[in-house]
Amino acid sequence: MTEFFQYVVVGLANGGIYATLALALVLIHRATGIVNFAQGEMGMFCTFIAWALITHHGLPYWGAFFLTLVVAFFGGAATCKLVIQPLSRTGELTVVMATIALLIILNGLAGWIWSPEVKFLESPFPLEVVHVGGVVMNVQDLGVIGVSLLCVAIVFVFFRFTRLGLQMRASAVGPATSRLLGIRVGLMLSIGWGLAAMLSAVSGIMAASRLPFDPNFMLIVLTYAFAAAVLGGIDSPVGSVVGAFLIGIGISLLSGYASSFLGTELQLPLALAVLMLVLIVRPAGLFGQVVVRRV
Amino acid sequence: MIGASPMALLELDDVEARYGPIKALHGVSLSVEEGQAVSLLGANGAGKTTTLRAISGTVRRTGDVAFDGRRINRRPPEAVARLGISHVPEGRGIYDELTVWENVILGGSIRRDRRGVKRDAELALRHFPRIADRRKQQAGTLSGGEQQMLALARALVSRPRLLLLDEPSLGLAPTAVSELFRVVRHLNREEGLTVLVVEQNARIALTSTQHAYVLEVGRVVLDGPSEDLARHDGVRASYLGY
Numbered sequence: 001m002t003e004f005f006q007y008v009v010v011g012l013a014n015g016g017i018y019a020t021l022a023l024a025l026v027l028i029h030r031a032t033g034i035v036n037f038a039q040g041e042m043g044m045f046c047t048f049i050a051w052a053l054i055t056h057h058g059l060p061y062w063g064a065f066f067l068t069l070v071v072a073f074f075g076g077a078a079t080c081k082l083v084i085q086p087l088s089r090t091g092e093l094t095v096v097m098a099t100i101a102l103l104i105i106l107n108g109l110a111g112w113i114w115s116p117e118v119k120f121l122e123s124p125f126p127l128e129v130v131h132v133g134g135v136v137m138n139v140q141d142l143g144v145i146g147v148s149l150l151c152v153a154i155v156f157v158f159f160r161f162t163r164l165g166l167q168m169r170a171s172a173v174g175p176a177t178s179r180l181l182g183i184r185v186g187l188m189l190s191i192g193w194g195l196a197a198m199l200s201a202v203s204g205i206m207a208a209s210r211l212p213f214d215p216n217f218m219l220i221v222l223t224y225a226f227a228a229a230v231l232g233g234i235d236s237p238v239g240s241v242v243g244a245f246l247i248g249i250g251i252s253l254l255s256g257y258a259s260s261f262l263g264t265e266l267q268l269p270l271a272l273a274v275l276m277l278v279l280i281v282r283p284a285g286l287f288g289q290v291v292v293r294r295v
Numbered sequence: 296m297i298g299a300s301p302m303a304l305l306e307l308d309d310v311e312a313r314y315g316p317i318k319a320l321h322g323v324s325l326s327v328e329e330g331q332a333v334s335l336l337g338a339n340g341a342g343k344t345t346t347l348r349a350i351s352g353t354v355r356r357t358g359d360v361a362f363d364g365r366r367i368n369r370r371p372p373e374a375v376a377r378l379g380i381s382h383v384p385e386g387r388g389i390y391d392e393l394t395v396w397e398n399v400i401l402g403g404s405i406r407r408d409r410r411g412v413k414r415d416a417e418l419a420l421r422h423f424p425r426i427a428d429r430r431k432q433q434a435g436t437l438s439g440g441e442q443q444m445l446a447l448a449r450a451l452v453s454r455p456r457l458l459l460l461d462e463p464s465l466g467l468a469p470t471a472v473s474e475l476f477r478v479v480r481h482l483n484r485e486e487g488l489t490v491l492v493v494e495q496n497a498r499i500a501l502t503s504t505q506h507a508y509v510l511e512v513g514r515v516v517l518d519g520p521s522e523d524l525a526r527h528d529g530v531r532a533s534y535l536g537y
Contacts, residue, residue, distance in 0.1 A: 163400075163409065166393075166397055166400065166401065167401065167404055169393065170390055170393065170397075170401050173390050173391075173392050173393070174388065174390050176353070176384075176388065177384070177388035177389075177390065178401075178404075179353075179371070179372040179373045179376070180351060180353070180372055180373075180376055180381075180382045180384060180388065181376060181401055181402060181404050181405070181449075181453065182373050182376030182377045182404050182405035182453065183373060183401075183404045184373055185373070
């Protein structure tokens with residue numbers, strides 16, 4: 001049983017990494033109506049920035065972390081303003097294509113600037129273990145879980161309880177009405193893209209604190225995050241976070257108990273097969289809801 | 296024919312508007328004085344809604360639209376709203392997914408004093424007891440009449456200098472229509488709010504306003520004091536049905 005809980009803790013750490021990126025995907029989907037395929041690469045690029053700030057510019061870990069988040073915010077907002085909004089008049093497919101182009105551009109750019117070799121980011125958490133009731137837990141894993149949950153909580157509080165958050169939600173569900181109320185919908189959209197980029201940066205930096213990274217390391221995270229967002233219901237922020245933790249735990253248990261006869265190669269295919277089965281039963285996702293409407 | 300007075304708060308002069316290749320307004324001129332309630336009558340497709348949209352900037356327009364002496368032709372909707380023009384659009388524009396309270400509060404988006412917004416939201420809801428008690432409910436669950444009341448309450452929270460109402464009676468039960476217009480008359484007569492209302496229901500529009508314009512195929516064909524128009528043979532035959 002202790003083994004089981006150990007797998008769960010590892011799963012929660014991975015789940016936190018998927019959750020922050022899945023939440024970013026959901027924010028963009030709600031506001032812009034598309035899936036941003038470059039979301040993972042935005043996180044990857046930010047991870048390289050954080051790494052460069054620490055390695056080449058001598059910044060302390062958390063200093064680099066927060067500076068990177070600031071860069072991520074403005075980078076995300078600028079992407080929205082300069083690329084997404086000018087293209088949005090031409091239709092959703094064009095915007096989706098643009099995000100795929102952005103994925104490839106960011107990936108190539110990172111390799112060109114920082115070389116495509118594998119890099120290591122020092123972990124901000126001590127390499128120690130703690131024992132809780134017989135379960136051995138990595139402080140690293142606990143740190144990743146803590147940072148992810150904190151970021152998710154901040155995003156929820158922001159959207160639920162602040163005036164700006166409310167105006168952003170309103171702009172996402174009713175842009176035409178919002179403009180009549182004097183809300184600057186374009187600005188709200190840019191802020192949304194900025195926030196999503198910050199979440200991606202957290203996801204990338206946390207992922208890199210557990211494993212070595214290269215320009216391709218976020219592609220697999222994006223796949224799981226996308227699966228999590230769809231599993232939870234692509235327009236449900238809560239659903240995407242729950243979905244991410246379910247997928248994280250599921251994969252951890254799978255690799256813990258079944259890798260001897262399944263092999264690690266089947267992890268991703270199996271996870272996605274389960275996802276598709278769930279969606280056949282519940283097409284709107286676990287938390288997808290039908291809006292109540294009376295005419 | 297055009298009552299162009301120096302006191303006019305809103306002045307439209309030869310305004311044209313089009314949707315793609317189709318011209319919807321062929322030179323509309325009208326004016327609304329501060330504190331006045333004005334109705335805009337006409338058949339379907341006469342250009343009533345387009346006239347309001349030309350004012351709030353949700354359709355591209357040429358000609359002159361002046362608000363408080365300022366030309367606003369080139370301003371986008373959010374900038375027009377910030378000048379104090381509140382447009383309650385056709386279909387009400389309620390955020391179904393948000394709560395009643397969130398909808399009302401969003402009316403104060405252009406204001407900086409958050410406490411004032413909350414206070415005015417309470418005051419606006421006081422006009423409509425039916426929705427005031429249901430502030431935590433999802434707005435999409437309200438009936439059509441209640442949604443129209445919510446849209447009006449929300450518009451008031453911006454403290455508008457000019458209120459544009461597009462077909463508030465559309466699809467509502469008669470009791471809801473009279474409740475709504477009772478509030479509109481109160482706001483205009485007791486609180487001095489300037490109102491421009493588009494209506495199919497000419498009877499209630501003419502009894503709630505002081506001046507009226509009649510549109511036909513994108514042009515003003517008739518205007519005058521509302522009580523005179525109510526007695527006008529052509530208006531009676533076309534819009535009042537007796």
